[in-house]
Amino acid sequence: MRFLLPLTALCLLAAPAFAEELDRVPPVSDAVVKKECGACHLAYPAKFLNAETWTKITSDLSHHFGEDASLPADKLQTIQAYYVKSGGHSQVGLLRISEQSWWLRKHRSVGQSKFATAKSKANCQACHTGADQGQFED
Amino acid sequence: MILRRLIPAALICLAAVPALAGDPARDALLADYAAQAKQADAAFTGFSADRGKLIYTTRHADAKPEINACQACHGDDPSKAGQNAKTGKVIEPMAVSANPKRFTSKDDVEKWFGRNCKEVLGHDCSALEKGDYITFLASR
DSSP: OTTHHHHHHHHHHHSOHHHHHTTBOOOOOOHHHHHHHTTTSOOOOGGGSBHHHHHHHHHTGGGBTTBOOOOOHHHHHHHHHHHHHHOBOOOTTOOOGGGSHHHHHHTTTOOHHHHHHHOSTTOGGGTOTTGGGTBOOO | OHHHHHHHHHHHHHHHHHHHHOOHHHHHHHHHHHHHHHHHOTTOOOOOHHHHHHHHHOOOTTSOGGGSSHHHHHOSSTTSOEEOTTTOOEEOOOSTTTOTTTTOOHHHHHHHHHHHIIIIISSOOOHHHHHHHHHHHHTO
């Protein structure tokens, strides 16, 4: 028992607590965000990036990772406000969710063929069938 | 007496019109594009599903290879679901027969023509092109 407690504590500390937190996140709750962002890819849960990064991304939608995703001002404002309000933590300077260290760690063992089937790392739902409900445990 | 017979007949005719013409919002959108097309070219007589099909299928050498035609993302058969060439997301069918909601929101239609015409065709679509395109997909 004397060994077990510190060992458990160590294990708990070592576990990437933050990454586990992201296995289940609130799905996007705003109808405009769901519709507009979700038109081309999963409407990504706000917790995947911090408010500052969301602001950067939504401030330049006409150059959105190589695509013109520009939107009328009223919709943009709604989207920006939602993500800034609901954002989580992320590494500074990395705009892509799939560049975040927790994302890379979690997908380390995923083979190339699986990514090829999904077509893109943006296509969470190809493997995470509950992604639109905020479920990424699988 | 004649009037008494005419009224029910007229009612039947009126009731039959929407059924034949499809969605009122789509019809209004097409009427709007038709007016614009007529203004741009007095010789305009109507939209053509054949010209629309050509827009849907034509490949554009100047566009990014993975999105060099409408059908690159929307599929060879518009009555089936397509897939975003970049993100892999499934796109609901374009053909109205398979997806009756298509082309019923002016905001949505204008947003997608605005983005995709530039990206794929390399220019803003004219009202004639938009009307032809919708007419083609409404016939599918």
